[in-house]
Amino acid sequence: MLGGQKAHRHPEEKQTVNRIIPVDPAREVFDIHRDLSVTTRKHQPGPPKRMDGMTVGILTMVDDAPHRGEVHPDGDEILYVVSGRLRVTGESDPNTPIELGPGEACIVPKGEWHLVRLLEETQLIHITPGPNGDHRPL
Numbered sequence: 001m002l003g004g005q006k007a008h009r010h011p012e013e014k015q016t017v018n019r020i021i022p023v024d025p026a027r028e029v030f031d032i033h034r035d036l037s038v039t040t041r042k043h044q045p046g047p048p049k050r051m052d053g054m055t056v057g058i059l060t061m062v063d064d065a066p067h068r069g070e071v072h073p074d075g076d077e078i079l080y081v082v083s084g085r086l087r088v089t090g091e092s093d094p095n096t097p098i099e100l101g102p103g104e105a106c107i108v109p110k111g112e113w114h115l116v117r118l119l120e121e122t123q124l125i126h127i128t129p130g131p132n133g134d135h136r137p138l
């Protein structure tokens with residue numbers, strides 16, 4: 001939410017905002033709901049908040065992910081590196097991690113435990129399914 005306002009209201013709310021709303025992707029993530037409406041919420045430290053739909057985040061990572069791995073049982077996750085470098089290791093094939101640099105992406109299959117480690121500061125776009133998921137605490 002930019003300035004505390006929703007970009008679009010949920011269907012159960014009577015009033016709809018019919019205007020284009022600016023969003024600061026450095027501070028907010030996009031939640032794409034099952035009905036394809038979009039709301040925003042502030043980035044929070046720690047493991048991501050799960051929602052029923054897809055979360056799109058554009059973030060600059062200066063440290064490794066705040067967990068020892070995560071899984072998304074509701075769908076595939078897309079990771080796209082804008083700048084920097086990172087390594088994604090899947091539990092099904094831990095000896096073959098994937099390194100991604102600027103302009104590169106990967107699809108983490110539904111149900112695959114995976115770990116993201118930075119090789120350098122990285123700007124990343126993620127499209128993450130929900131509502132279910134889990135992470136291994138540090």
